[in-house]
Amino acid sequence: MRYSAYSSSIMPVEIKEIGDQTYSFDCGRDPVFELRQVAYILTGETPVIIDPGSTSAAREILDGCPDIGVAPGDFAYIIPTHIHLDHAGGTGFLAKVMPDAKVVLHPKGINHMIDPAKIVQNFRAVFGPDFEDTLGPVLPVPQNTVLPAFDGQEIRLNGRTLTIYFSPGHATHHIAVMDSLTHGLFCGDALGYIADETPDIPFPVGLPPFDPEAYLETIDKLAGLSPDIIFYAHHGAETGVRRLLSMVKMICADYARIIRQALKAGEGHNAINGRIRRYSASHCPEKDIPAIVEASISGYVDFYGRNSR
Numbered sequence: 001m002r003y004s005a006y007s008s009s010i011m012p013v014e015i016k017e018i019g020d021q022t023y024s025f026d027c028g029r030d031p032v033f034e035l036r037q038v039a040y041i042l043t044g045e046t047p048v049i050i051d052p053g054s055t056s057a058a059r060e061i062l063d064g065c066p067d068i069g070v071a072p073g074d075f076a077y078i079i080p081t082h083i084h085l086d087h088a089g090g091t092g093f094l095a096k097v098m099p100d101a102k103v104v105l106h107p108k109g110i111n112h113m114i115d116p117a118k119i120v121q122n123f124r125a126v127f128g129p130d131f132e133d134t135l136g137p138v139l140p141v142p143q144n145t146v147l148p149a150f151d152g153q154e155i156r157l158n159g160r161t162l163t164i165y166f167s168p169g170h171a172t173h174h175i176a177v178m179d180s181l182t183h184g185l186f187c188g189d190a191l192g193y194i195a196d197e198t199p200d201i202p203f204p205v206g207l208p209p210f211d212p213e214a215y216l217e218t219i220d221k222l223a224g225l226s227p228d229i230i231f232y233a234h235h236g237a238e239t240g241v242r243r244l245l246s247m248v249k250m251i252c253a254d255y256a257r258i259i260r261q262a263l264k265a266g267e268g269h270n271a272i273n274g275r276i277r278r279y280s281a282s283h284c285p286e287k288d289i290p291a292i293v294e295a296s297i298s299g300y301v302d303f304y305g306r307n308s309r
């Protein structure tokens with residue numbers, strides 16, 4: 001059975017072995033969010049999928065699983081780093097076809113995954129009423145499959161241990177996953193967004209309710225784990241961790257400073273966007289800043305509008 005026969009327009013998945021028993025499944029740029037979506041599968045006796053993406057992406061991934069010797073019934077855990085639909089929209093679908101898998105979720109995200117009506121409604125408001133025609137339906141996660149996450153939680157697999165770290169900022173319910181086997185960190189959206197157009201720059205991104213102060217604390221917390229490799233959900237695996245972490249921290253702090261100053265000066269939307277565009281252009285002079293980065297300005301404005309300091 002080919003699961004992707006039920007999908008419309010996601011690109012064929014590109015599978016790469018990126019570490020010991022560790023694979024990336026690059027589903028290409030989805031047509032709704034316009035972000036590259038990369039899921040990760042850890043193989044071995046108890047396979048795990050991290051950040052499966054939408055249901056359409058999840059179907060593509062399932063079709064690729066035989067290539068790495070894994071069947072849906074083998075999976076022990078499904079771990080979305082957070083419940084935004086570009087990371088977790090396919091979780092309910094996967095829980096149905098992976099009968100033995102537990103779904104690891106931050107406690108704040110559980111109700112929204114068991115009953116996704118509210119997040120679907122919010123996404124329809126932003127991305128249009130038909131987004132599920134492209135990304136596939138957002139199915140509920142059965143309550144009895146949920147394993148609530150806690151900070152520092154260890155998930156012991158045969159040959160590796162995954163440790164869950166709460167990593168708020170991009171979302172209050174964000175988690176990151178440190179892997180003992182690769183000494184790599186699955187960071188979701190907690191450590192910046194690397195666009196295809198600007199592959200050297202991890203831009204800090206977050207739509208309201210974004211918390212840039214928590215985001216900065218999370219960068220320090222995750223940097224303290226000293227990962228050798230970072231697995232980005234919208235990009236792929238990267239070494240050069242120190243440079244990437246110091247850069248995302250610097251840009252986030254600079255955005256926060258610039259936007260706080262602009263709000264204090266009573267500047268409006270256009271002036272603030274102009275300031276951020278000029279600042280960001282100093283990092284990527286040849287190119288426009290990615291659209292999601294520009295959209296994220298609203299996350300900072302919303303936060304500092306509510307928390308003037």
Ligand SMILES: [Zn+2]
Nearest residue numbers: 082084170189
């Ligand atoms: Zn997100």
